[in-house]
């Protein structure tokens with residue numbers, strides 16, 4: 382056999398391996414590599430003070446449970462204090478933490494005038510903030526033509542400005558210590574857009590633009606990292622809580638959510654992202670993961686696909702199904 386042929390075979394094999402990796406992936410390939418070969422959350426994140434917003438439900442709640450098992454000190458924030466107390470109790474049930482290791486700190490992200498005082502409370506309690514997880518947020522399910530402008534203001538105030546405001550309060554402390562991790566729970570909708578969520582997409586795109594710029598401003602502080610984490614559909618209360626045509630109206634009945642990625646899997650991959658300081662992370666099953674990749678390299682094709690899938694999404698929405706249900710189901714894989 383000639384060397385040329387051998388080389389060609391190797392190249393082909395490499396291509397097949399990459400393709401198989403991609404087909405099996407439920408996150409971008411850098412993240413999958415970090416999961417396999419990178420630093421473990423169990424080594425990296427212990428003894429840290431972690432502040433999680435939106436900790437009363439869904440992804441933030443699960444983050445609290447998984448972080449509490451790593452032995453960190455936790456600050457749990459959201460508006461509903463009784464839900465935060467419930468999460469705290471459950472953290473104490475299984476983890477190694479004591480009551481004093483978990484601070485319940487009620488916070489409304491849209492009330493930016495309260496953020497400075499809240500930051501002071503955390504610093505008084507624990508003396509430092511190692512990780513700020515900007516997770517609190519709200520989605521949208523409504524067509525632009527039917528939706529009041531107030532909804533657009535609310536989504537920007539909550540998802541975008543709330544996050545920017547809290548980061549602005551915490552960053553000086555991280556700069557003083559020359560270390561810290563700023564984590565943003567963004568969304569694949571911060572990279573590619575879909576119908577029924579124009580205001581949500583705008584707020585998440587804004588976050589990506591802002592934090593990519595902030596990261597570049599912080600190059601002189603290599604100990605401070607900015608992680609933009611972009612999940613696809615994940616089980617949580619996000620659809621139930623999604624805003625519709627008016628700010629005061631939510632979806633309410635979310636329908637079947639079981640076909641989405643398990644919350645525990647998404648959060649595990651988020652912890653791996655934090656342990657490895659990954660700058661941008663995509664966490665999703667196909668076809669959304671594929672769409673995210675295509676969107677980077679073949680935007681014209683991707684707009685065409687989103688047009689096709691989007692039509693189905695709007696039909697689902699109008700018939701009362703969850704917008705993503707039908708084309709997602711056949712591709713569902715189990716990871717846990």
Ligand SMILES: NC(=O)c1ccc[n+]([C@@H]2O[C@H](COP(=O)([O-])OP(=O)(O)OC[C@H]3O[C@@H](n4cnc5c(N)ncnc54)[C@H](OP(=O)(O)O)[C@@H]3O)[C@@H](O)[C@H]2O)c1
Pocket residue numbers: 434435436437438439440441458459460461462464488489490491515516517518519520539566567568569611612613614615616617618619620622
């Ligand atoms: N699940 C998904 O499919 C998915 C996909 C991509 C990205 N994400 C992102 O993941 C993050 C968490 O969402 P989730 O899926 O876990 O949804 P969720 O179950 O609805 O949780 C949302 C959290 O945000 C908090 N929150 C809402 N409004 C707030 C406010 N004004 N001030 C402070 N906290 C507020 C809620 O707590 P209170 O109501 O008690 O305030 C709750 O803890 C969001 O940023 C979302 O955009 C989710």
Ligand SMILES: *[C@@H]1O[C@H](CO)[C@@H](O)[C@H](O)[C@H]1NC(C)=O
Pocket residue numbers: 446471472474475
């Ligand atoms: C605690 O452990 C029990 C039993 O193993 C389990 O059913 C429960 O889900 C755990 N709770 C949390 C918050 O992890």
Ligand SMILES: *[C@@H]1O[C@H](CO)[C@@H](O)[C@H](O)[C@H]1NC(C)=O
Pocket residue numbers: 489492494495498
């Ligand atoms: C906003 O926070 C401030 C300071 O904590 C508080 O005095 C005020 O009542 C809050 N506003 C609303 C609308 O909750």
